[in-house]
Amino acid sequence: MPERRFYLLLGALALTLASGPYLYGWLNTPTGSLYSGLTSNIDDCLVYFSWMLEAGRGHLLHHNLFSTEAQNPKLLYLWFALLGLIAKASGLPLAFHLGRVLGGAALLRAVVWLLHETIQSERARKLAFALVCFSSGFGWLSGGYNPAKGFTLQPIDTFQPEAITFLSLYYSPLFAPMTALMVVFFASLLKSERTGKLTDLWPACAAGAILGNSHTYDVVHLLAVAWVCKLFTLLPGPPPNPGRRVEKREWKGLLIATAACLPTTAYTAWASRVDPLFKARAWTNEGTFTPALWWVLLGFGLPLLFALLPQPLLPTLRRQGGRRGDGKSSGMEESGSPLPNLLPGLGGGAGGGGKFLLIWLVIGIAVAYLPVPFQRKMLMGAHIPICLLAGVGLDALTARLSGDFPKIAAFFGVLLTVPSNVLYLLADIGRLDSNSGTTARKPYLSADDQKVLAYLKEHAAETDAVVVSPDPSSVKRYPGMLNSQIDAHLNAYIGGWAGVICYNGHWSETLAYPQKNDVTLRIFNANTDDEVRKQLLQENQIRYVLVVNGFSEIQTERYSGVGWSVHQPAFLEPVLITDSQILYKVL
Known part of the structure; x- marks a missing residue:
């Protein structure tokens, strides 16, 4: 040839x-x-x-x-x-x-x-x-x-x-x-x-x-x-x-x-x-x-x-x-x-x-x-x-x-x-069949994922920041991964797809990521006092809070997932509710 x-x-x-x-x-x-x-x-x-x-x-x-x-x-x-x-x-x-x-x-x-x-x-x-x-x-x-x-x-x-x-x-x-x-x-x-x-x-x-x-x-x-x-x-x-x-x-x-x-x-x-x-x-x-x-x-x-x-x-x-x-x-x-x-x-x-x-x-x-x-x-x-x-x-x-x-x-x-x-x-092909990747991010976005990302892209200002709750399914998909229970599926998508700043966005791009994960857990911990939670949101200039429904299923020695579907803090206003997620705006 x-x-x-x-x-x-x-x-x-x-x-x-x-x-x-x-x-x-x-x-x-x-x-x-x-x-x-x-x-x-x-x-x-x-x-x-x-x-x-x-x-x-x-x-x-x-x-x-x-x-x-x-x-x-x-x-x-x-x-x-x-x-x-x-x-x-x-x-x-x-x-x-x-x-x-x-x-x-x-x-x-x-x-x-x-x-x-x-x-x-x-x-x-x-x-x-x-x-x-x-x-x-x-x-x-x-x-x-x-x-x-x-x-x-x-x-x-x-x-x-x-x-x-x-x-x-x-x-x-x-x-x-x-x-x-x-x-x-x-x-x-x-x-x-x-x-x-x-x-x-x-x-x-x-x-x-x-x-x-x-x-x-x-x-x-x-x-x-x-x-x-x-x-x-x-x-x-x-x-x-x-x-x-x-x-x-x-x-x-x-x-x-x-x-x-x-x-x-x-x-x-x-x-x-x-x-x-x-x-x-x-x-x-x-x-x-x-x-x-x-x-x-x-x-x-x-x-x-x-x-x-x-x-x-x-x-x-x-x-x-x-x-x-x-x-x-x-x-x-x-x-x-x-x-x-x-x-x-x-x-x-x-x-x-x-x-x-x-x-x-x-x-x-x-x-x-x-x-x-x-x-x-x-x-x-x-x-x-x-x-x-x-x-x-x-x-x-x-x-x-x-x-x-x-x-x-x-x-x-x-x-x-x-x-x-x-x-x-x-x-990688095998992981596609189970909608998983080498990290907690999923390759396929559900209809609810798309709604949240579209809403943020349209309504959030470029300087607004979002904090995302852990994904309750990540610990099941990654049982051997260190700290897998605190991974949030949509966090990297907030910055990479919606173009909005994410407080706990990426393991290496986010400065002081481990410390911010600790703050994230405090924000979403049911045992955290609402005044402390409000102070954490204000100190870190967080404008939106995204909660994955079912997060309360995660119970460990360190934290217990919030149950805001029953009681939500007065300083949080739900702006988008889907079957699997709730997006709140910090008042």
């Missing part, structure tokens, strides 16, 4: 399969319900909804709808501003999935570019592309994600979509396009090194600038890889290859690409400090630390083994040698290398061929252990060099077979890397 058609068909298949659970959810919507368009980790996806909703309203500066503290928004997320304009015309779910599919297509196209900049063999490129599209790690051996183990005691391919390309295509409109920017940055840098033309750097400059705006911490990943590659050119190789002096002109391209990243990165860093809420929240999120290294390596699984096979890679990986625009040699073919028998030389710049991919592999994992609260999120992009090197390794491993066996062995080699992704999708 012609190479270009192969990439087109395989990429289309990957994007289609990654959309499978969403199509299943839409086609199987229960009568009277509305499908939100979401499956896995609905909480965070509703944060993306809120960004699009705000942009569609004309509020381009990022405002947090999941916390009630004073804000001084300065952040502008360009990608979600664009999606917000689309959402204004098409609706939130459709804009979400348009962004996801288009961002995924951009990522796969960028990978094709990088393949041609790093790998000579067409067969190896095709295998690498297939691994990028479909591969995962060894998480399937433990049966997929187990919530009882948390995020630190199981392979990352069971729970971390940023770490696996297929899951990035599936999960959201954020991860795939941001990974695409990373790939474009490196491919452009490599092309500029190969041709010696600074004009070939403009895609890297644009990609770095946009990434600095929309997913800022990945600029650290980018520049760490690029500069470590550059520094490797200074290391002496084994005899007879001495170290060489790198001329100033050879640093110019990397300096220009680095400079392009800095303005948006610096602005985002400044803006995040000017907004007190964003500053406080960003550095108090302790839920995203990277698990032990072996869980990361197991999460990359078989592709990582293929990538590190001791094969003669020099004939397959592209050598970044060439001629500069002025006709002089780029110096890439004669430079010494600390790994001369394994990988081709880096040359004068950001890297080339196998050594670039190997350095990206190592640094891409290493940056996930920097001392920051959002460590494991920085694994985004590390799967790409693993798959590219794995394609070369699998090619070398199977090429010596005779007849049709190379094709058969390569096919099964790729197929063996797929099971974790299959389990991930099947688990």
Whole structure:
């Protein structure tokens, strides 16, 4: 099959399969319900909804709808501003999935570019592309994600979509396009090194600038890889290859690409400090630390083994040698290398061929252990060099077979890397059948849910805040989840669907979420004195109180659910009563 058609068909298949659970959810919507368009980790996806909703309203500066503290928004997320304009015309779910599919297509196209900049063999490129599209790690051996183990005691391919390309295509409109920017940055840098033309750097400059705006911490990943590659050119190789002096002109391209990243990165860093809420929240999120290294390596699984096979890679990986625009040699073919028998030389710049991919592999994992609260999120992009090197390794491993066996062995080699992704999708499809997600938020909105959200969207002011009672069914759906009895199904939907501030809106976006949950329990505790309850509502600037009928069924040692259907405080006025919920306005 012609190479270009192969990439087109395989990429289309990957994007289609990654959309499978969403199509299943839409086609199987229960009568009277509305499908939100979401499956896995609905909480965070509703944060993306809120960004699009705000942009569609004309509020381009990022405002947090999941916390009630004073804000001084300065952040502008360009990608979600664009999606917000689309959402204004098409609706939130459709804009979400348009962004996801288009961002995924951009990522796969960028990978094709990088393949041609790093790998000579067409067969190896095709295998690498297939691994990028479909591969995962060894998480399937433990049966997929187990919530009882948390995020630190199981392979990352069971729970971390940023770490696996297929899951990035599936999960959201954020991860795939941001990974695409990373790939474009490196491919452009490599092309500029190969041709010696600074004009070939403009895609890297644009990609770095946009990434600095929309997913800022990945600029650290980018520049760490690029500069470590550059520094490797200074290391002496084994005899007879001495170290060489790198001329100033050879640093110019990397300096220009680095400079392009800095303005948006610096602005985002400044803006995040000017907004007190964003500053406080960003550095108090302790839920995203990277698990032990072996869980990361197991999460990359078989592709990582293929990538590190001791094969003669020099004939397959592209050598970044060439001629500069002025006709002089780029110096890439004669430079010494600390790994001369394994990988081709880096040359004068950001890297080339196998050594670039190997350095990206190592640094891409290493940056996930920097001392920051959002460590494991920085694994985004590390799967790409693993798959590219794995394609070369699998090619070398199977090429010596005779007849049709190379094709058969390569096919099964790729197929063996797929099971974790299959389990991930099947688990989400299974949860759709029970109207549950990986958190307490439900993917289907009942008729009563829709009435409440529509009322708030129409009648509540943008500065009004809502507090939501716990969902009595969440403890039944999540018996093993810590504090599941205090989760509220509609809380994240208040901000992400109705566009109204929610006092107890989101486990990470809400500042001091555990403390606010304690306040929430006091508000809805039948044993709380009405005067104390009124004071709590006023102190926290809460304008609406949403009670899920049946909340009084929840009885624990800490609290007893309110029974306001019989007696309600005088300072609460019911403004909407449905079969399952009552919405009160605080007088």
